[in-house]
Amino acid sequence: MIMSDKVAIVTNATSDIGWAISKQLMAKKVRVIGTGDDEAALGDASQHYELFDGQVVDPIAEDAVENFVKQATDKYGEIDYSFQIAVPYQAGLIIDEQLTDWNFMIDLALNGVFLFIKNVGRQMKKQGSGQIVNIASMDAHVQSYCSEDYAAIKSAINIFTKSAALELAAANVQVNSILPGIVDSYPAIDEHSLDQAETLSVKRPARPEEIAGPAIFLTSEAASYINGTTLVVDGGWEITGYPDVRM
Numbered sequence: 001m002i003m004s005d006k007v008a009i010v011t012n013a014t015s016d017i018g019w020a021i022s023k024q025l026m027a028k029k030v031r032v033i034g035t036g037d038d039e040a041a042l043g044d045a046s047q048h049y050e051l052f053d054g055q056v057v058d059p060i061a062e063d064a065v066e067n068f069v070k071q072a073t074d075k076y077g078e079i080d081y082s083f084q085i086a087v088p089y090q091a092g093l094i095i096d097e098q099l100t101d102w103n104f105m106i107d108l109a110l111n112g113v114f115l116f117i118k119n120v121g122r123q124m125k126k127q128g129s130g131q132i133v134n135i136a137s138m139d140a141h142v143q144s145y146c147s148e149d150y151a152a153i154k155s156a157i158n159i160f161t162k163s164a165a166l167e168l169a170a171a172n173v174q175v176n177s178i179l180p181g182i183v184d185s186y187p188a189i190d191e192h193s194l195d196q197a198e199t200l201s202v203k204r205p206a207r208p209e210e211i212a213g214p215a216i217f218l219t220s221e222a223a224s225y226i227n228g229t230t231l232v233v234d235g236g237w238e239i240t241g242y243p244d245v246r247m
Contacts, residue, residue: 165228
């Protein structure tokens with residue numbers, strides 16, 4: 001049996017970035033409690049990886065998130081790390097978007113982060129330690145076409161990250177965020193977007209593990225002096241100009 005004394009929560013854990021983070025954590029002998037809505041994928045990962053515990057959790061149901069964090073703490077003792085993974089967006093023009101679609105994205109992508117940080121933050125404050133990393137998006141810094149709700153959400157997550165870092169600092173809890181650019185195989189990426197990656201200084205999209213590495217770095221001893229910041233991992237989009245992703 002593999003023994004582990006560190007525990008991490010990873011939301012949206014079977015997505016490309018979520019799974020890359022989970023695998024790198026398990027390689028470091030960290031127990032991963034992965035959440036999401038894909039019961040089959042979570043079950044398969046739990047069956048094949050001894051350090052993975054997959055659970056279906058509704059990220060916008062307050063009671064479900066609160067109970068999940070309590071059960072995880074009761075079972076494993078404490079939560080050392082928590083990674084909130086970005087969800088894909090549906091491109092569309094502001095003048096065409098329905099209010100129901102806007103509210104759905106706000107609820108799923110922003111309120112879900114709030115509920116996890118609220119409940120995980122309470123536990124980390126109680127135990128006096130912890131690291132939280134939010135995976136946001138470059139849309140929070142540089143606007144792209146047809147991503148108005150996503151950009152608004154990720155900008156809000158960045159400010160929320162700073163607020164959480166400020167509030168939890170006295171409890172020895174760090175809160176930071178990662179801003180990825182185009183990521184290969186990410187569900188929201190199409191051929192046109194991948195072609196636009198040629199405009200980047202690195203001439204290609206990121207591999208999921210290239211986002212996972214910096215995210216895990218922010219929970220390491222080497223990052224002990226980093227708090228309340230956003231780390232851009234974008235292949236040079238900020239210096240080369242955000243590509244036009246219109247079809």
